[in-house]
Amino acid sequence: MVEQRRFFSGLKCRECGRPYPGKALYVCEYCFGPLEVEYDYALIGDSLSREKIEARRKSMWRYRELLPVAGDISVGADVGFTPLVRAKRLAAEWGVREVWLKNDSVNFPTLSFKDRVVSVAVNRARELGFKVISCASTGNLANSVAAQSASAGMQSFVFIPHDLEDGKILCSSIYGTKVVGIRGTYDQVNRLCAEIAGRYGWGFVNINLRPYYAEGSKSMGFEIAEQLGWRIPDHVVVPMAGGSLITKVDKAFDEFAKLGLVPHKTAKIHGAQAQNCAPIVNAFRAGSDVVRPIAEPNTIVKSLAIGNPADAHYALQTISGSGGSGVAASDAETIAGIELLARTEGVFAETAGGVVVAAAIKLLASGQVKPDESLVLCITGNGLKTKEALHGRHELKTTIKPSLAEFESLIETESPTKEWK
Numbered sequence: 001m002v003e004q005r006r007f008f009s010g011l012k013c014r015e016c017g018r019p020y021p022g023k024a025l026y027v028c029e030y031c032f033g034p035l036e037v038e039y040d041y042a043l044i045g046d047s048l049s050r051e052k053i054e055a056r057r058k059s060m061w062r063y064r065e066l067l068p069v070a071g072d073i074s075v076g077a078d079v080g081f082t083p084l085v086r087a088k089r090l091a092a093e094w095g096v097r098e099v100w101l102k103n104d105s106v107n108f109p110t111l112s113f114k115d116r117v118v119s120v121a122v123n124r125a126r127e128l129g130f131k132v133i134s135c136a137s138t139g140n141l142a143n144s145v146a147a148q149s150a151s152a153g154m155q156s157f158v159f160i161p162h163d164l165e166d167g168k169i170l171c172s173s174i175y176g177t178k179v180v181g182i183r184g185t186y187d188q189v190n191r192l193c194a195e196i197a198g199r200y201g202w203g204f205v206n207i208n209l210r211p212y213y214a215e216g217s218k219s220m221g222f223e224i225a226e227q228l229g230w231r232i233p234d235h236v237v238v239p240m241a242g243g244s245l246i247t248k249v250d251k252a253f254d255e256f257a258k259l260g261l262v263p264h265k266t267a268k269i270h271g272a273q274a275q276n277c278a279p280i281v282n283a284f285r286a287g288s289d290v291v292r293p294i295a296e297p298n299t300i301v302k303s304l305a306i307g308n309p310a311d312a313h314y315a316l317q318t319i320s321g322s323g324g325s326g327v328a329a330s331d332a333e334t335i336a337g338i339e340l341l342a343r344t345e346g347v348f349a350e351t352a353g354g355v356v357v358a359a360a361i362k363l364l365a366s367g368q369v370k371p372d373e374s375l376v377l378c379i380t381g382n383g384l385k386t387k388e389a390l391h392g393r394h395e396l397k398t399t400i401k402p403s404l405a406e407f408e409s410l411i412e413t414e415s416p417t418k419e420w421k
Ligand SMILES: *Cc1c(COP(=O)(O)O)cnc(C)c1O
Pocket: 112, 113, 114, 140, 141, 239, 240, 241, 242, 243, 244, 245, 246, 303, 304, 350, 352, 380, 381
């Protein structure tokens, strides 16, 4: 067992550096900067080693010194440590040496990377004494809040835009949470939730618990480095909604380097968004740090449809600072990306995964990723939850009577080259 020592000391303003206690606080009273968890890296450095991590259970909690929960892990102990798959057939299709899929489409329990952030937030919420867990969500976050609150025996409320995919709604509702659909955009949902959080004293994982929630995303970066054999890849492509995950993958690599767990080597970190809701990519392309919000996102990529991303500014810093770039994908390119990934690697990703595959194609075409470099694609959600995006493209086309003769005539017409025989 891990010693129950406090490896994090509290919170700190990212802008002015003022310290805050480790409570449900998220914005600096003085400069309105976001608060971030502060760790005692000297203490962590004394405690953590590759061997120690490798001996632990295969979940995101094998890095628990670097995650902001003080006591025992009571919810989501099995979240994370998803497969890092060597994508040989996709690499061959693209003519590159080394492509990997960090496959969070099979994360436990709700098949998206959001299980990581929610596991941290719910454990911390319990420690802080919250009774009700809540969130503003584009779908996956609501699913994970609903499931992990249920398993923790806690009450939950989730707030979503009313027009999400059926799968995203079902995968919240099934757990007995109260699902509230707001007739508006995600940004309107989020503003309403900030008001509710102030009024009701609930633990909103991505609002008043955001500093803890956001740290959960680091585990994706830790796992990539460990699963590559304690190595940082040359390139990572990360989908961006609020822009938090991309900054935390970067932070994870930095922390591992700082602790001597990986050789210091910088990865280029690329951010991907849907063309019709790409405020961060647009700012990157314009060479500007002013992010112009998208008022009415209109894309099939609903999980990434945040018009006014909370962490846009820091996401831009991560992209520029690492030498990466911002890439947008159209809806058609997204669908092609989903189908290519499924056909070559047997991985069925949601729309955000299609955006990442499409972005990788563009990075290769423009020469930003070279054929002899290593490339990791973050596949953050599962295709079964966004079936609408593929509507009409994969219906059952072939039916026959249960007769061998019918099958033989079918194979004659469908496969006259006799390749099946
Ligand atoms: C939430 C989400 C993201 C990105 O999350 P941010 O940290 O808000 O940028 C990426 N992919 C999927 C599938 C998501 O649900």
